[in-house]
Amino acid sequence: MSYKQVHKKILKALKKEDLRKGSEAATKDELKKRKYAIATHKYSLDWAEDVKNAKSTMLFDVVSSVEKFRKAFEGKNKYFYFARTPQDLKNIIAEIIKPGSTVVKSKSMVGEEIELRQFMESHGIKIYETDLGEFLIQLANEKPAHMVTPAVNMSEERARQLLEPVVGEKLNDVTSMVLGVRKFMRKIFFSADFGMVGANALSADTGSVIFITNEGNGALTSTLPDKLIVITSVEKIYPTLLDAIKAVTTQAIFSGFEYTTYVHIINGPYDFYGPKEIHLILLDNGRIRNDDLKETLLCIKCGACQFACPVFQVVDGAWGYIYTAAIGIPWTAITNSKETARSLAAFCLECGKCREVCPMKIDIPELIRKIKAEEV
Amino acid sequence: MEEKIEKLNSYDWKVRDLFIEDKIETLNKMFQNHGGYFYVAQKKALRDTLLSIIKGKRSLVYTNIRAEYEDLVKKLELETIIKLEKGSVADAKKELFDVDVGILEPDAIAAESGSIVLFDFDGTKSFVAFLPEIFIAVAEESAIFDTVPEALGNLIKKYSKMPATIQIVNGPSRTGDIENKIVRPSHGPKDAYLFLVK
Structure with missing residues (x-):
């Protein structure tokens, strides 16, 4: 997808008022549920750390x-x-x-x-x-x-x-x-x-x-x-x-x-x-030989970063191609096309919300920046 | 010494319930939280409660229950009662297409998460847990562990091999895929009951 195609898709989504409202309500609800679930499990943060360590040893x-x-x-x-x-x-x-x-x-x-x-x-x-x-x-x-x-x-x-x-x-x-x-x-x-x-x-x-x-x-x-x-x-x-x-x-x-x-x-x-x-x-599909965006592979696909993303909250699935928003952009670069990922990355606000909510503490804004800056 | 103190500090004392009564209380809270029904029953009361659950139902399938409960189940007045064990029903799929009730004794219960744990070697337990509209697990106190990992560790030691599947069931099936509205059932049971028999 070119920058123009992504832009067009996002504009189209912005014009749909019902989608915007539905998306806003759903994302708010999801984030609330997430907060509650983390509080219910006394060990949720410890386990997230264990998972990150375990995953790192395998990805090495x-x-x-x-x-x-x-x-x-x-x-x-x-x-x-x-x-x-x-x-x-x-x-x-x-x-x-x-x-x-x-x-x-x-x-x-x-x-x-x-x-x-x-x-x-x-x-x-x-x-x-x-x-x-x-x-x-x-x-x-x-x-x-x-x-x-x-x-x-x-x-x-x-x-x-x-x-x-x-x-x-x-x-x-x-x-x-x-x-x-x-x-x-x-x-x-x-x-x-x-x-x-x-x-x-x-x-x-x-x-x-x-x-x-x-x-x-x-x-x-x-x-x-x-x-x-x-x-x-x-x-x-x-x-x-x-x-x-x-x-x-x-x-x-x-x-x-x-x-x-x-x-x-x-x-x-x-x-x-x-x-x-x-x-x-x-x-595999591009995962193994991908040193520059390797941190992406720590992702456990919980989707928290997508819900936390202010762009996703307004246009949701329109910002992406299969993998949408936040961590979806590096995933697109690895598994689909760097060109599409670059077109998508241009719409990132660099607010850093995705990094805050990620249980694996992936530096998602940095990964997106690399894609934007054509470093990968 | 420092290492020992660190170990003690890192141990989460709150997670573990010390007494069986506390474990049962946690289990009760968690299983209801999943949308299931939890009962602590004397053996006699079990029969009465089962009767009220199966009222108006037509068919029942069971597997892996001890002889005393089997007698009880066999005497329930239902049109069809199927015992599912290796080699018992030639075409189990056909028989179980719209079966009403499924009963089994789980291999373990994890109190902290309110989970029913099944070690399934031949597929019978999975069929009984997933296909009926109502799923009933009848467990003894000795099956209760604190956590799922603890239960699994003990069961692997007990059987000294891995089963074809391990199924962890937390209540009845549900979906929230349309506008976040929760609906039960989805593809699995509508109701899940857990009996703890004294």
């Missing part, structure tokens, strides 16, 4: 971290793949999933990053996003506005317009929308050929995949289909299972959830019910 030498995890993960009916580029990952997916198959998918920013859903659809695969926010984004054919709450800017009315034709019922309020989707999706969960999940963390000692959800969509995605595919990226590896548990807890707390309803720790396929094989694809 990403290649050997990947190797350690691979060794711990691989086993009977457990297949490990390394994808250097988005195309590599798509080729692997095309090998595993044949056209005509049905896939139920949990939310994954890695999937969004490489536009995997769009690829799978073009490959003749029927894919359903099972997280409600992400399902709305799929139906609207849009990009997520936020890393944790993708449809944060969507109004109830718009959600109704999108859901009614799919569910085939009149949906009078939010409750009937949620229940309508539950009914619609349950049949698909039970007949899907593949489940696909992202990971919030991986542990190098036990080779476990850890992910969290509130809706239980991840529970059904990882339990009902016969084959499970995990797509994730290299910076999610932690030395131990305990570190990984601390990481997902920290991510939830700083996202504003006191607790998430489910924490799933997957070690292997079941020997009776549930998936019989697990395929795990680890994506």
Whole structure:
């Protein structure tokens, strides 16, 4: 995206008064929730520090971290793949999933990053996003506005317009929308050929995949289909299972959830019910050989910096391409395009709010400055 | 010596409840906070409460419960009662599509976070915890630990191997994805009950 394109997108968003108001209300609410969640957990700040230290040790030498995890993960009916580029990952997916198959998918920013859903659809695969926010984004054919709450800017009315034709019922309020989707999706969960999940963390000692959800969509995605595919990226590896548990807890707390309803720790396929094989694809996509913006990899994708950003508070998802606002800009530079990141960086106010709220204490303004100044 | 003092100072005394009564109190508070229901019940009262929960329901699935509770569950007047264990139901998926109630005994409970911890080797516990509309966990006092990491450490030692999955359940499923309005259920159970049997 050029500077002009970004400018145009932001101006367009500024003219939508309902989006501006909705966005302002939602961000305020999210920050309040976050403050409460941090206060509830006596150890939240200590754990954030532990997570940063644990992550730093793994990021010091990403290649050997990947190797350690691979060794711990691989086993009977457990297949490990390394994808250097988005195309590599798509080729692997095309090998595993044949056209005509049905896939139920949990939310994954890695999937969004490489536009995997769009690829799978073009490959003749029927894919359903099972997280409600992400399902709305799929139906609207849009990009997520936020890393944790993708449809944060969507109004109830718009959600109704999108859901009614799919569910085939009149949906009078939010409750009937949620229940309508539950009914619609349950049949698909039970007949899907593949489940696909992202990971919030991986542990190098036990080779476990850890992910969290509130809706239980991840529970059904990882339990009902016969084959499970995990797509994730290299910076999610932690030395131990305990570190990984601390990481997902920290991510939830700083996202504003006191607790998430489910924490799933997957070690292997079941020997009776549930998936019989697990395929795990680890994506690099510019992360490993990126020394100048390496600090970005400490990010646990809690999205607190996005909510704290005054630009995001007004235009939300319009300021970004897939990864939006604050830490989204260095993420764009690493995983997508430096040119787009530079165009986005021009709109940063350098207020430093993002750095204040980051649990990993990442110097986000400095990363954005480097991008602005063409130092990377 | 200095090192020892530092260790003592860094230990968070407030986090740990010393007495079982305090642990149960914390557990009660936390589980209700998640939107679940918590009961401390005598064995006889358990039956009555179960009866009131399953009133009007049609089907039930259970796994991993000790013989005395199994007798109780079997005697509940329901159209369908399925015992889920390795090899028991040929097509469990079909049977459990719209099952009303699921009952199991959890492997551990973490008081501080109000969490139900399941060590699932064959998929049965996950099916029972995720698919029914109502999820009931019946636990004994000995299953209570302070924290999730403590519970996991003990269970890994007990089983001396890792299960296929470890599931940590904090109440019933929910979503806030449309305008931040919280709705229960989403894809998992609508209600979650935790019974502590004396």
